[in-house]
Structure formats: structure tokens, C-alpha cells
Amino acid sequence: MTSWLRLSLAIAGACVLASCTGWQSSFNAQAPQADEIRRLLLIFIAVSAVVWIGVMVVLFFGMLRRKRQNQQPLDLHEGFERRAGSVVLIAGLLTTVTVLALSFVSYGAQRTVFANEADPVTIKVTGHQWWWEVQYQADSPHLSFTTANEIRVPVGKPVTVELESADVIHSFWVPSLTGKMDLITGQRNSLQFTARTAGIYRGQCAEFCGIQHAHMAFTVRALPPDEYSRWRHHQNQGAASPGDPLGIRGEQLFRGRGCGLCHTIRGTLAGGQFGPDLTHVASRDTIAAGTLPKTSGNLAAWISDPQHIKPGNLMPKMALQSDEMIAIVHYLEQLQ
Ligand code: HEC
Ligand SMILES: [Cu+2]
Known part of the structure; x- marks a missing residue:
């Protein structure tokens, strides 16, 4: 292998693998909901890879063993026709079974992703062109407050995000924590996740929503519960008066x-x-x-x-x- 080729392979490999970690990646799952989605993703990739490789192998041998050109196209080969028919039937059955199996697996994953745990922290997120309004809700109104573009949550506690839009359709997506969900005017969608590890996870609007769609990001910061309560108490206060x-x-x-x-x-x-x-x-x-x-x-x-x-x-x-x-x-x- 020339050193040039080796270098390009190394760079290509590094790029592919680098996208699997980091603070905005379905492969870096940090919540049970994201675990399910990652598992589903890996199963789908594996099954598709097996199917693709199978098709390529059959195609390859088909090309190697192709018949001579000078046959009579109208000649019937009964034995061959019958064998071809059963191959098609088996392939069709296998496809049906595979698709059904994948549907069941994906249904199973949804039960975890959309399970609603009791007693969650509720945060209302409203999408605006091109920023996120974040409203912390509480039983009494004087404990509710609003902030923007940064969400903080306690580690290990279920969090429900209620999603709405002030204008066009946006989509809330923090791949390390859970799946995507649209924000739509006049309709309240919701998602739930339970962050397992403290850390900062990046999210991004995942539905094209106008010229600054690409600059509509946010972060979810998972904090130990006591640090979260302190932060929440502080955010609930009014602004500091200027001191000078x-x-x-x-x-x-x-x-x-x-x-x-x-x-x-x-x-x-x-x-x-x-x-x-x-x-x-x-x-x-x-x-x-x-x-x-x-x-x-x-x-x-x-x-x-x-x-x-x-x-x-x-x-x-x-x-x-x-x-x-x-x-x-x-x-x-x-x-x-
Ligand atoms: C017509 C309404 C309007 C006026 C007037 C306005 N802003 Fe803004 N401002 C916005 C909007 C909308 C955004 C969000 C832009 C985005 O991120 O897409 C914003 C964002 C900001 C941000 C960033 C906030 C964050 O957390 O991302 C700051 C800081 C800010 N404005 C300061 C000011 C100051 C200071 C003035 C007065 C000189 C001002 N704004 C006047 C509408 C306004
Ligand atoms: Cu958007």
C-alpha cells in the first residue's frame, strides 16, 4: 500500500469514527431512551449490511456464471424456471419475515422511548425562529421561570419536555438523550428522557425552519440534583441590580x-x-x-x-x- 493511500484511509477512518462519539451523537447514548435508539440503529445497520452483502455475493456469482449469448431466447427450460420460481418465493418470504421482525423490534424500542415515568421535571420548550424559549414549570407560579437556549436537568430524574412552536415547525433533537420530536404551533407534543451521566449534551433544530435553521442549537446540561436545585433557585430570582x-x-x-x-x-x-x-x-x-x-x-x-x-x-x-x-x-x- 502506498503511504498516500494509507494516509487517506487513516483520515477517512478517523472521520467516520470521530462522528460516533462526542456531545451530539446517537452513539454516545447517555439515557435509557437513547440506549434503545442506539440498539435499534445497530440492529438495523447489521441487518441491512447482511442483506446488502448477500445481494452483492449473489450478483457477483451471477455475473461470473452467466450463460453464453448464442442461446435461443425462446427455448423453455422447465427445470430452471421451477428452481428460479422457488428461489424468488423463498427470497420474498425472507424479506417479509425480516421486515416484520424489524417492525416488532422497533415497536419494542418505542415502548421504552415513549414510556411516561411518574413525577417528572416538566420543562416547556417553545421553538422560535431561530432560538429556543425554555420555561421551567412548577406547581406554584412563583417557582416557574423562563430562560433561553440552555436547558439544565437533574441527573437520574425523568424530564418531560413539552414542545410547542411560536411560528413554523421546528424539531427538538438531543441525540445523546433521546429521539427527535417536532414542535408545531397549536399542538403540544412531548418527549421524556432521564439523563444518566452528568455532562453537556448538544441539541440542534432538526427540521428546516428558515434561513438561520443551522444556527438554532442548544445544550442540555445534566447536573447532580443538589447543584440543579441551587441553579434553579438562582434562576428563579429576579435580575441582580447593577452595582456601579x-x-x-x-x-x-x-x-x-x-x-x-x-x-x-x-x-x-x-x-x-x-x-x-x-x-x-x-x-x-x-x-x-x-x-x-x-x-x-x-x-x-x-x-x-x-x-x-x-x-x-x-x-x-x-x-x-x-x-x-x-x-x-x-x-x-x-x-x-
Ligand atoms: C425587535 C426585537 C428586538 C430588539 C429591539 C432587541 N432584540 Fe435582542 N434579540 C431579539 C431576538 C429575536 C433575539 C434572538 C436572535 C436569535 O438567536 O436568532 C435576540 C437576541 C439577543 C441576545 C442574545 C440572547 C441569547 O441568550 O442568545 C442579546 C444579548 C440581545 N438580544 C440583546 C439585545 C440588546 C442589548 C438590545 C437593545 C440594544 C436588543 N437585544 C434589542 C430581538 C430583539
Ligand atoms: Cu428550527
């Missing part, structure tokens, strides 16, 4: 410049419902639905020209002076 003059100016500008018409910051007068809730925006890892890491520089870049980062997204470019920008970013950075 620059922050106070930032808060005033946030409303004065119209940001508060689209964004809510709980505990302040900003109560817009159109864009993501920013009450604890500084506690997020990313902004704009997984598009940029949340740093001061990226916040400023986003606010100064969101259309450059996600062309066509629904936050307009606003004219701000640079000192106003500095104050607003300084304020947002305090919203831990």
Missing part, C-alpha cells in the same frame, strides 16, 4: 434604546416577550442559540450588528454610540 454607575447607565439604556420592548429582564421594567429572556444572560455559555461563546466581545459584536452574525434573524441592528454599547454590555455581564 456604568451598570446603572447600562440598565437605563437597555430600556431607553428599546431593547426592553423585545427582551424581559425580570425584576426590571423590561418586559418584552419577543426575544430571549435575558434575566440571567451572563450565566449562559453561549449567545444567539449556540452561535457564539458568551464573552464581552461577542456580546458587543452581537448587539452592534446581529444581522452580520445571523443574517435574517429577528433582532434588528440598532444604532448605538460606542459608550452606550460599553454601558449595555457592562450591565448585561452582571446578569449572572
Whole structure:
């Protein structure tokens, strides 16, 4: 084998295998629901591989042993016709049995994937072009709150996500935790999963929903239960009041410049419902639905020209002076 060929094979192999691990992969299953789907996937791949190899082998021998050309096409070969007939019949029966068996296996897997465990944590997720609204629901309304693009769940506890859309059809997909489900206006779908291991799992909108569909990602972070309760308690609080003059100016500008018409910051007068809730925006890892890491520089870049980062997204470019920008970013950075 030439070294060139060996190198390309190694790179191709690495690419194929690399896609099997990582934080967004059905092969890296971290919940019983995802285990079932991975098992199903492997069974389907194995059965299809056996069928494909069988067809190729028969085709290969057929080509090797093909008959001479100069036969009379109208001659009948009764024995041959009969044998061919039984081969077709057996192949047909085998196909039926295989398809039926796969249907049963897949029905079995669905019973786990769609089983509803009692006493789940309920999270309502609403798809928007092109971000995710995440609403934590509780028995009493003062324990419910809204955030965006990042979902946190307790390890080992069943979580039900209720899915709805504010505009077009989206699809909720965190391959390491469970299967896909569509978000549809006026219809409430739901999915359940129980994360087994603490960690961060990436999700992605899996239904083409417009120009920024590819920038509609989110993360699910599974936390130990006590850490989860602490996080939830903190998120439920209103926003921290700005602690210095620059922050106070930032808060005033946030409303004065119209940001508060689209964004809510709980505990302040900003109560817009159109864009993501920013009450604890500084506690997020990313902004704009997984598009940029949340740093001061990226916040400023986003606010100064969101259309450059996600062309066509629904936050307009606003004219701000640079000192106003500095104050607003300084304020947002305090919203831990
Ligand atoms: C017309 C409504 C509208 C106005 C006005 C508006 N935004 Fe937005 N904003 C949005 C929408 C919609 C998004 C989500 C965009 C996306 O990710 O596709 C967003 C996203 C953001 C984000 C990222 C949030 C996250 O967690 O991903 C920040 C930060 C933000 N806006 C700050 C501001 C600031 C500061 C202003 C005022 C200068 C402002 N916005 C004005 C609609 C608006
Ligand atoms: Cu979408």
C-alpha cells in the first residue's frame, strides 16, 4: 500500500469514527431512551449490511456464471424456471419475515422511548425562529421561570419536555438523550428522557425552519440534583441590580434604546416577550442559540450588528454610540 493511500484511509477512518462519539451523537447514548435508539440503529445497520452483502455475493456469482449469448431466447427450460420460481418465493418470504421482525423490534424500542415515568421535571420548550424559549414549570407560579437556549436537568430524574412552536415547525433533537420530536404551533407534543451521566449534551433544530435553521442549537446540561436545585433557585430570582454607575447607565439604556420592548429582564421594567429572556444572560455559555461563546466581545459584536452574525434573524441592528454599547454590555455581564 502506498503511504498516500494509507494516509487517506487513516483520515477517512478517523472521520467516520470521530462522528460516533462526542456531545451530539446517537452513539454516545447517555439515557435509557437513547440506549434503545442506539440498539435499534445497530440492529438495523447489521441487518441491512447482511442483506446488502448477500445481494452483492449473489450478483457477483451471477455475473461470473452467466450463460453464453448464442442461446435461443425462446427455448423453455422447465427445470430452471421451477428452481428460479422457488428461489424468488423463498427470497420474498425472507424479506417479509425480516421486515416484520424489524417492525416488532422497533415497536419494542418505542415502548421504552415513549414510556411516561411518574413525577417528572416538566420543562416547556417553545421553538422560535431561530432560538429556543425554555420555561421551567412548577406547581406554584412563583417557582416557574423562563430562560433561553440552555436547558439544565437533574441527573437520574425523568424530564418531560413539552414542545410547542411560536411560528413554523421546528424539531427538538438531543441525540445523546433521546429521539427527535417536532414542535408545531397549536399542538403540544412531548418527549421524556432521564439523563444518566452528568455532562453537556448538544441539541440542534432538526427540521428546516428558515434561513438561520443551522444556527438554532442548544445544550442540555445534566447536573447532580443538589447543584440543579441551587441553579434553579438562582434562576428563579429576579435580575441582580447593577452595582456601579456604568451598570446603572447600562440598565437605563437597555430600556431607553428599546431593547426592553423585545427582551424581559425580570425584576426590571423590561418586559418584552419577543426575544430571549435575558434575566440571567451572563450565566449562559453561549449567545444567539449556540452561535457564539458568551464573552464581552461577542456580546458587543452581537448587539452592534446581529444581522452580520445571523443574517435574517429577528433582532434588528440598532444604532448605538460606542459608550452606550460599553454601558449595555457592562450591565448585561452582571446578569449572572
Ligand atoms: C425587535 C426585537 C428586538 C430588539 C429591539 C432587541 N432584540 Fe435582542 N434579540 C431579539 C431576538 C429575536 C433575539 C434572538 C436572535 C436569535 O438567536 O436568532 C435576540 C437576541 C439577543 C441576545 C442574545 C440572547 C441569547 O441568550 O442568545 C442579546 C444579548 C440581545 N438580544 C440583546 C439585545 C440588546 C442589548 C438590545 C437593545 C440594544 C436588543 N437585544 C434589542 C430581538 C430583539
Ligand atoms: Cu428550527
